[in-house]
Amino acid sequence: MEKNRFKPYCAVYLILIKNDQILFHKRKNSGYQDGKHSLVAGHLEGSETAKQTIIREAKEEADITLNPDNLKEVHVMHRILKGGREYIDIYVQANEWEGEIKNMEPEKCIELCWLPESNFPSSVLPEVKFALKNVHNNIFYSDYKA
Numbered sequence: 383m384e385k386n387r388f389k390p391y392c393a394v395y396l397i398l399i400k401n402d403q404i405l406f407h408k409r410k411n412s413g414y415q416d417g418k419h420s421l422v423a424g425h426l427e428g429s430e431t432a433k434q435t436i437i438r439e440a441k442e443e444a445d446i447t448l449n450p451d452n453l454k455e456v457h458v459m460h461r462i463l464k465g466g467r468e469y470i471d472i473y474v475q476a477n478e479w480e481g482e483i484k485n486m487e488p489e490k491c492i493e494l495c496w497l498p499e500s501n502f503p504s505s506v507l508p509e510v511k512f513a514l515k516n517v518h519n520n521i522f523y524s525d526y527k528a
Contacts, residue, residue, distance in 0.1 A: 395422070397476070400496065404497055405421070405495075406419040407495075424438070432472045433450045436453065446480065456474065457516055457521070458524075459509070459512075502514070
């Protein structure tokens, strides 16, 4: 008989770069940090790799197609939220895509926008800002406690 083991949530984030800017979306109706900027992202589904997750999410959220050969895992974060929920977050970077970026989930996203890689506004989620700073400093793993 197997023990009842702890199972964290897992999310994958896209760091999509163009001309020293990163694609962000402004959250809406999610129940978590609405009105703040985050990255195109989503939860891992069963029998799905991190790259498959972000390819699916990029299509669902921004209507773009990513090639798995052009994706690179650049950061992993163990994130502990107030209330005890824990995540393993995987950040995947891409500089190439196919299609025109458009907001495919207006019920969840106010806008998609490009923000400079440095000097992020205070509207960027703190955990995302922390992860991006680590990516910039070539730190592959971090812990984050909200």
